[in-house]
Amino acid sequence: MHYKAVKGILSNDNTMNLYRGCQHGCIYCDSRSKCYHFEHDFEDIEVKENALSLLENGLKHKRKKCMIQMGSMCDPYMPLEKELKHVQKALELIEQYHFGVTLITKSDLILRDLELLKKINQQTKCVVQMTLTTFDENLCQKLEPGVCTTQRRIEVLKELHKNGIPTIVWLTPILPFINDSQENILKILEECHEAGVKGIICFGMGVTLREGSREYYYKQLDRLFPGMKEKYQMTYNDQYTLNSPHNRDLMNLFFKKCQEYQMMCNYLEIFEYLQEFEEKTPIKKKDIHDFEQLSLF
Numbered sequence: 001m002h003y004k005a006v007k008g009i010l011s012n013d014n015t016m017n018l019y020r021g022c023q024h025g026c027i028y029c030d031s032r033s034k035c036y037h038f039e040h041d042f043e044d045i046e047v048k049e050n051a052l053s054l055l056e057n058g059l060k061h062k063r064k065k066c067m068i069q070m071g072s073m074c075d076p077y078m079p080l081e082k083e084l085k086h087v088q089k090a091l092e093l094i095e096q097y098h099f100g101v102t103l104i105t106k107s108d109l110i111l112r113d114l115e116l117l118k119k120i121n122q123q124t125k126c127v128v129q130m131t132l133t134t135f136d137e138n139l140c141q142k143l144e145p146g147v148c149t150t151q152r153r154i155e156v157l158k159e160l161h162k163n164g165i166p167t168i169v170w171l172t173p174i175l176p177f178i179n180d181s182q183e184n185i186l187k188i189l190e191e192c193h194e195a196g197v198k199g200i201i202c203f204g205m206g207v208t209l210r211e212g213s214r215e216y217y218y219k220q221l222d223r224l225f226p227g228m229k230e231k232y233q234m235t236y237n238d239q240y241t242l243n244s245p246h247n248r249d250l251m252n253l254f255f256k257k258c259q260e261y262q263m264m265c266n267y268l269e270i271f272e273y274l275q276e277f278e279e280k281t282p283i284k285k286k287d288i289h290d291f292e293q294l295s296l297f
Contacts, residue, residue: 001044001045001046001047001080002040002044002045002046002047003046003047003048003049004046004047004048004049005048005049005050006048006050006051006054008054009048009051009054009055009058010054010055010058010068013069014066014067014068014069015068015069015070015072016051016055016068016069016070016090017048017070017071017072017073017074017076018047018048018051018052018070018076018086018087018090019045019046019047019048019074019076019078019080019081019086020038020045020046020048020073020074021038021040021041021042021043021044021045021046021074022042022043022045022074022075022078023043023045023078023079023080023146024075024078024106024107024144024145024146024147025043025144025145025146026106026143026144026145026146026147027142027143027144027216027217027220027221027224028143028173028175028207028213028217029042029213029216030208030210030213031073031074031213032212032213032216033210033211033212033213034210034211034212035210035211035212036073036212045078045080047080047084047086051086051090052086052089052090052093055090055093056093056097059093059094059097059099060097062099065098065099065100065124065277065279066099066100066275066277067099067100067101067102067125067127067274067275067276067277068094068099068100068101068102069101069102069103069104069274070087070090070101070102070103070104071103071104071105071129072104075104075105075106075107075147076103076104076105077103077105077107077109077110078107079109079146081109082109082112087103087113088112088113088116091113091116091117091120092116094120095116095119095120095123098123098124098279099120099124099277100120100124100125100126100277100278101117101120101125101126101127102126102127102128102129102168102274103127103128103129104129104130104131104170105128105129105130105131106130106131106144106147106148106153107147107148108148108152108153108155108156110128110156111156111159114159114160114163114165117160117163117165118163118164118165121164121165121166122280123279123280124277124278124279124280125166125276125277125278125280126165126166127165127166127167127168127198127273127274128157128160128165128166128167128168129167129168129169129170129201129274130153130156130157130167130168130169130170131153131169131170131172132150132153132154132169132170132171132188132192133150133171133172133173133174133175133179134150134179134184134188135150135184135187135188135191136150136179136184137149137150137151139178139179142224143175143178143179150188154191154192154195157169157192157195157196157197158194158195158196161195161196161197166198167195167196167197167198168197168198168199168200168201168270168274169188169192169197169199169200169201170200170201170202171185171188171189171200171201171202171254172201172202172203173206173207173208174202174205174206174207174244174250175206175207175244176206176207176232176235176236176242176243176244176245177228177231177232177244178225178228180205180206180244180245180246180247180250181246182246182249182250182253185205185250185253185254185257186253186257189254189257189258189261189263190257192261192263193261193263197263198263198264198273199263199264199265199269199270199273200254200258200263200264200265201267201270202251202254202265202267203267204241204243204247204251205243205244205246205247205250205251205254206241206242206243206244206247207242208240208241208242209239209240209242210240214238218232
């Protein structure tokens with residue numbers, strides 16, 4: 001871990017990453033790609049030391065309220081967040097200045113900030129996005145070794161739903177020859193339905209590999225699934241998009257079950273929902289007093 005002062009924190013589309021790099025070690029992570037120009041080891045997390053002051057200044061001077069998104073390049077709830085609490089402090093600022101928020105994570109550490117998320121959701125909108133890839137717990141520990149398992153994430157989704165926090169699931173990536181089975185997709189969708197998930201984002205059953213992330217992924221395949229790298233190379237060569245051989249059937253199944261469970265599955269519609277700021281009018285003391293007077297009659 002190292003610290004670095006940065007020039008800005010909020011992008012033009014109001015996304016931000018308080019950290020750079022990730023500790024979760026997911027074997028398929030696209031953020032390792034060379035196009036993102038990391039100047040340090042991916043596991044040597046860069047902490048943006050002035051991020052919170054930049055965020056507060058940005059929120060103060062925004063002309064229009066909006067949704068702030070965290071987690072587009074790295075999971076905000078990495079283990080180091082337990083100690084640093086930068087995400088927690090950012091949420092406090094977002095709540096203070098009455099902005100909405102959406103976070104993408106695989107970690108149950110988000111429940112630490114449940115009361116904050118509820119406060120934000122009461123006045124505007126707070127949406128938690130959770131990535132799920134496999135229902136097999138042993139496989140999950142291979143693919144995503146530094147984070148809680150799928151079953152624990154399902155429990156987190158249920159807890160959020162119980163507390164009125166809307167949730168979105170990213171069903172991605174679905175790795176060819178590894179987790180691209182009908183059984184896996186059906187089980188995840190069933191659990192999402194039971195957890196009250198509002199919508200599921202899936203761009204297709206497969207994975208994308210760029211320079212940098214490809215080399216790391218293949219190294220992990222050699223370690224975890226001997227012979228699998230050669231199967232990938234024979235099937236896909238150096239393609240960017242590696243669709244599962246079962247992509248069409250699995251996507252048909254995906255749309256069918258989402259419709260049956262009444263979960264959103266059009267990713268453009270979901271993105272629109274995530275970006276839409278909602279202002280919920282709090283009940284004023286005068287309104288409460290008037291209601292109490294009326295209730296007497």
